[in-house]
Amino acid sequence: MYLKNILIAGLFIVMGIGLSSCEKDYVPTEVKTTDILTDVNPQTGAYTYFSFKNGTVVANTEAQTTNWDFGVKFTTFIVNSGISGPGEGGVLIQNGVFDEILEAPETGYLVDETGDLAIVDGEWYDYNPVTHTFAPKAGKVFIFKTADGKYAKMELLAATPTDANGNTVTPPTFPTKIKYTLRYAYQEGGSRKF
Amino acid sequence: MSDILRGIIPVILMVLSSVSYAQKMPADSVLQRELDEMVITATRTERHLSNVTVPTLLVNARSIQMSGNLRLNEVLQEQTGLFLTSGTGSTSVGGGVFGNGIQIQGMAPDYTLIMLDGEPLIGRQGGIIDLSRFTVSNIRKIEVIKGPSSALYGSEAMGGVVNIITEQRRKNYISSGIRYGSYHTTDIYSSANLDAKKSTFYLFANFNASEGYDLNTGTPEKTIDPYLNGSAQLKWTYRFNDRTRLSWNNRIYQGLQSSYFAINGNEINISGNGITTDMNINPVLTHLYNDQLKTILKLYTSFYRYEQKLNHIDTEETYYADDFQHIYLRAENQTEWNWHPNAQLIAGGGYNLQTVNTSRYRTEKEEHLGYAFVQNEWKPGAKWILIPGVRYDINSAYGNHFSPKLSVQFKFSDRTNLNFSYGSGFKAPDFRQLYLYYINPAAQGYRVYGASEFSVEEMEKHLLDGLIIKILPEAYLITGLKPEVSHGFNVGMTHKYKSRDLRMDFNLFYNHINDLINYLPVAITNNNTLVFSYMNVKKAYTGGMEYNISGSFGKGFEWSSGYQLLLTGDQDVLKKIFKNEVYGRDEPLGASRRMSIWDYSGLMGRSMHMLNAKLNYINEKGAYGGSIRAIYRSRWGVLDRDGNGFANMKEEYAEGFLMVNMSLQKKIFKNLTLQLNINNLLNQTDALYVPQNPGIHFLGSLQWNFLTK
Numbered sequence: 001m002y003l004k005n006i007l008i009a010g011l012f013i014v015m016g017i018g019l020s021s022c023e024k025d026y027v028p029t030e031v032k033t034t035d036i037l038t039d040v041n042p043q044t045g046a047y048t049y050f051s052f053k054n055g056t057v058v059a060n061t062e063a064q065t066t067n068w069d070f071g072v073k074f075t076t077f078i079v080n081s082g083i084s085g086p087g088e089g090g091v092l093i094q095n096g097v098f099d100e101i102l103e104a105p106e107t108g109y110l111v112d113e114t115g116d117l118a119i120v121d122g123e124w125y126d127y128n129p130v131t132h133t134f135a136p137k138a139g140k141v142f143i144f145k146t147a148d149g150k151y152a153k154m155e156l157l158a159a160t161p162t163d164a165n166g167n168t169v170t171p172p173t174f175p176t177k178i179k180y181t182l183r184y185a186y187q188e189g190g191s192r193k194f
Numbered sequence: 195m196s197d198i199l200r201g202i203i204p205v206i207l208m209v210l211s212s213v214s215y216a217q218k219m220p221a222d223s224v225l226q227r228e229l230d231e232m233v234i235t236a237t238r239t240e241r242h243l244s245n246v247t248v249p250t251l252l253v254n255a256r257s258i259q260m261s262g263n264l265r266l267n268e269v270l271q272e273q274t275g276l277f278l279t280s281g282t283g284s285t286s287v288g289g290g291v292f293g294n295g296i297q298i299q300g301m302a303p304d305y306t307l308i309m310l311d312g313e314p315l316i317g318r319q320g321g322i323i324d325l326s327r328f329t330v331s332n333i334r335k336i337e338v339i340k341g342p343s344s345a346l347y348g349s350e351a352m353g354g355v356v357n358i359i360t361e362q363r364r365k366n367y368i369s370s371g372i373r374y375g376s377y378h379t380t381d382i383y384s385s386a387n388l389d390a391k392k393s394t395f396y397l398f399a400n401f402n403a404s405e406g407y408d409l410n411t412g413t414p415e416k417t418i419d420p421y422l423n424g425s426a427q428l429k430w431t432y433r434f435n436d437r438t439r440l441s442w443n444n445r446i447y448q449g450l451q452s453s454y455f456a457i458n459g460n461e462i463n464i465s466g467n468g469i470t471t472d473m474n475i476n477p478v479l480t481h482l483y484n485d486q487l488k489t490i491l492k493l494y495t496s497f498y499r500y501e502q503k504l505n506h507i508d509t510e511e512t513y514y515a516d517d518f519q520h521i522y523l524r525a526e527n528q529t530e531w532n533w534h535p536n537a538q539l540i541a542g543g544g545y546n547l548q549t550v551n552t553s554r555y556r557t558e559k560e561e562h563l564g565y566a567f568v569q570n571e572w573k574p575g576a577k578w579i580l581i582p583g584v585r586y587d588i589n590s591a592y593g594n595h596f597s598p599k600l601s602v603q604f605k606f607s608d609r610t611n612l613n614f615s616y617g618s619g620f621k622a623p624d625f626r627q628l629y630l631y632y633i634n635p636a637a638q639g640y641r642v643y644g645a646s647e648f649s650v651e652e653m654e655k656h657l658l659d660g661l662i663i664k665i666l667p668e669a670y671l672i673t674g675l676k677p678e679v680s681h682g683f684n685v686g687m688t689h690k691y692k693s694r695d696l697r698m699d700f701n702l703f704y705n706h707i708n709d710l711i712n713y714l715p716v717a718i719t720n721n722n723t724l725v726f727s728y729m730n731v732k733k734a735y736t737g738g739m740e741y742n743i744s745g746s747f748g749k750g751f752e753w754s755s756g757y758q759l760l761l762t763g764d765q766d767v768l769k770k771i772f773k774n775e776v777y778g779r780d781e782p783l784g785a786s787r788r789m790s791i792w793d794y795s796g797l798m799g800r801s802m803h804m805l806n807a808k809l810n811y812i813n814e815k816g817a818y819g820g821s822i823r824a825i826y827r828s829r830w831g832v833l834d835r836d837g838n839g840f841a842n843m844k845e846e847y848a849e850g851f852l853m854v855n856m857s858l859q860k861k862i863f864k865n866l867t868l869q870l871n872i873n874n875l876l877n878q879t880d881a882l883y884v885p886q887n888p889g890i891h892f893l894g895s896l897q898w899n900f901l902t903k
Contacts, residue, residue, distance in 0.1 A: 126837035
């Protein structure tokens with residue numbers, strides 16, 4: 001009996017350790033929505049860098065650091081990895097409903113390579129050359145591995161043409177910026193679960 | 195106006211029209227309408243409307259005159275099942291304002307053939323012939339065939355055919371009119387018809403101008419900028435003898451549309467003009483060998499030019515310039531042979547050469563077309579009409595195409611006809627889809643290549659020089675474009691009630707369209723912008739039902755009402771929805787969710803419901819009268835904010851509208867008629883999606899008719 005109790009107790013301890021080791025890096029995530037402004041000119045414009053950890057845009061001077069996770073200029077997205085930055089980031093796009101994606105995949109993250117960026121232009125938006133507008137496709141969920149190896153999921157809600165101050169403009173006025181409205185959840189604990 | 199009211203008014207209109215429908219028509223009505231008018235477009239030869247086997251709409255000069263409408267787009271938008279579309283282009287991108295086209299049976303304006311006196315009109319901008327180019331003051335009647343008619347008319351006659359038939363009578367008369375109204379809209383026309391023993395001349399001239407208007411004072415631009423245009427027509431018919439006749443029809447149109455806009459959003463800094471020139475020369479020789487055999491030889495030339503030049507106001511530097519020229523030459527013969535008392539054979543063929551020159555193509559492009567058609571109308575017994583027909587087109591750009599048709603009429607009784615028709619329609623790949631070579635000068639720098647200008651080899655070369663960084667898999671699928679093809683079915687009934695002036699028609703239609711041409715990304719440039727080209731990729735359908743009912747009552751009252759239900763869709767989108775692969779947002783910044791079949795609204799730009807009701811009155815002596823017309827159109831998709839290809843959130847639709855137009859007229863002297871029009875009584879406006887519709891506006895006119903014979 002004594003031995004049995006010890007065994008059961010031991011089992012509980014092992015399970016407890018196991019469970020807690022599983023739970024250790026999971027932190028409940030919060031879904032946030034934010035706007036970022038990016039240059040409309042793909043030639044002369046600069047990238048806008050975003051950090052999931054801070055939930056804000058990071059200064060261009062930090063381009064060579066791991067302080068940002070993705071960058072965007074007009075419709076081109078880069079991740080902090082490969083040719084684009086010193087980080088260990090990556091990205092993949094999943095078709096699905098943002099809220100239903102509860103865990104980031106273990107593998108499959110692409111990094112930026114010369115001539116082959118991880119996010120293919122045109123994969124996530126629908127461009128209309130007649131009206132010169134583009135709309136982020138619904139149901140495209142970007143799953144990021146951040147610069148420091150954490151995970152985040154993101155959905156683009158809108159791409160709005162604006163002037164330099166972020167005020168919406170409509171044709172025939174040319175926009176100088178595109179305002180992306182994004183919805184994201186960042187798992188700061190390091191777990192793949194959201 | 196509230197949504198509820200919008201919903202109720204059409205119902206009231208319907209109730210009103212059924213109330214008047216219940217009224218009995220007195221036999222001595224002064225307005226005996228021609229109950230069985232002649233139409234030509236359905237079979238390429240004159241037929242009584244009651245013997246026509248395909249859905250046909252006829253608008254006569256009298257109803258055009260009573261409506262007080264000035265331009266063809268205004269007349270057509272008041273007819274059942276014809277949706278007026280507004281151009282999708284914006285002047286800021288140099289695409290020009292494409293103007294107003296019409297949808298027939300839910301098919302876009304690109305798929306509608308517009309003819310003037312039986313000859314096709316050219317001058318499509320963005321696929322659309324701007325119908326506001328045509329004055330209605332010289333129109334005798336307009337015939338609209340709904341459903342595919344390519345077996346008779348070839349390419350473009352997929353949704354249907356609009357045939358504008360201009361005036362000429364065996365009478366001497368002079369007629370003139372002057373109209374003036376809101377926004378300094380001015381319209382002057384004059385026509386003269388001289389009939390001699392051998393010759394008949396018809397001369398016509400029109401001048402039309404407006405200052406434009408502004409529906410949204412929050413922007414620096416006007417909604418419609420000032421414009422002016424003029425057109426002239428000379429028609430000469432010479433009768434060599436009883437059997438041989440030459441008719442010579444010349445028409446010229448020139449229009450100037452000014453543009454003023456702000457690319458900085460604050461103040462007007464770009465200005466310029468677009469000048470449209472449209473010319474037709476149309477000699478037709480008709481010879482009757484005997485009662486059985488008739489032949490018609492037609493030589494048709496048409497020229498269209500659109501020159502646009504926009505400048506920066508301060509620096510006077512060119513902002514955008516384009517010069518588009520299109521020449522169309524055609525020779526055609528048609529022979530009609532009554533080979534049996536109950537059968538008529540119509541056979542013909544032709545050759546057509548077209549050239550197009552624009553800065554958006556690399557070189558001048560030309561296209562050759564040869565074609566032949568045959569149709570046999572057969573009446574096996576008094577109750578049946580059977581019309582099979584085929585047409586074969588051989589085209590230098592896309593190869594050969596075969597278009598069959600079959601239509602049947604069964605005269606159920608003296609008053610009831612049942613009609614069935616099947617027709618194949620096609621639309622040849624247009625010059626733009628084949629030859630466009632466009633590099634966007636703006637910062638985005640995207641490119642669009644027509645399918646004939648695109649080559650994978652060139653892309654591979656650019657891969658080496660660094661201009662292209664990636665070729666997408668679709669690029670390897672681009673081959674020569676095929677025509678877009680439709681199969682259309684119409685089943686209908688026409689019925690005349692005992693009181694002779696009441697009639698009703700009902701039609702069910704279904705059009706299945708294959709090989710629709712769509713643009714798609716094929717490569718990525720070093721700026722990370724896209725290269726687009728064209729491919730036959732999509733399948734779609736349009737279907738629905740239409741009814742028209744008309745009658746008269748009292749002394750001089752006439753009324754009519756029509757309704758169209760339209761359902762459309764893209765087969766590929768539907769398939770994906772069934773596989774749960776389509777997502778959408780319920781509001782602009784909402785989260786995505788899976789779309790179900792109930793979220794699907796079909797093709798963009800289509801209204802599910804359209805309803806009209808009209809009431810005309812003219813007193814016994816024709817001394818005074820008036821008309822009131824109401825048109826309702828339910829909402830239609832205009833934007834795709836979530837990239838799923840259809841409208842599913844409120845913000846992706848243009849709101850439905852109800853427009854009421856009214857006119858009153860009175861004869862003030864023997865030959866002089868005064869007319870007052872109040873259009874858009876309910877002041878419904880939508881600056882963005884219905885820019886061609888100003889708010890409530892007025893027009894007064896004086897018309898003088900002098901008839902001698």
